[in-house]
Amino acid sequence: MDENNPEEFYKKLHEQLSETSKWPSDYLYKFIVETASDKIDKINTIFDNTGAVINLKKSKNGKYTSVSITVNLKNPDAVIEKYKEVGKLEGVISL
Template sequence: MSLDKNPEEFYKKLKTQLEETSSWPAPYLYKFIVPANAEKEAQIEGLFDHLGAVIKKNVSRTGKYTSVSINVRLDNPDVVIEKYKEVGKIEGVISL
């Protein structure tokens, strides 16, 4: 996700796309790249606790990074964006 220039404009566009392409509530798949760090992985997982999320992790070949895929059913596009913003506060995490 390219948030460098204008994050609010990015999220506005994402919300419009989500509203146009999905009927809510709907499943949503998040993908993140995390430096190999159990604490950061746990922080991400904690943000999706009690939402019925299915979380899959794969360690990179070199062991330096972990890809985290989170499949979760959410109520509306605002919740999708809220979760991206929460994960964005965790240093070193890349959202795909």
């Protein structure tokens, strides 16, 4: 994501999602977080009660965890809303 201009990034993402997917649709989020943090629990809370399937995979040395989340969302705005919520968590890398 372009940290200097997040609104431009989200605008472009919205256009791409609108053009490439039929909605509602499953969407795959990927995040990287430090394993020894409470960030995984906070991400779980953001996607709580959405029917999301969450998979965790620790890095080889166990320092980081990859969080993959597949969730069915109604439109590109819902995708962006979740990115913005997770983006408020310091130290979470969105892929």
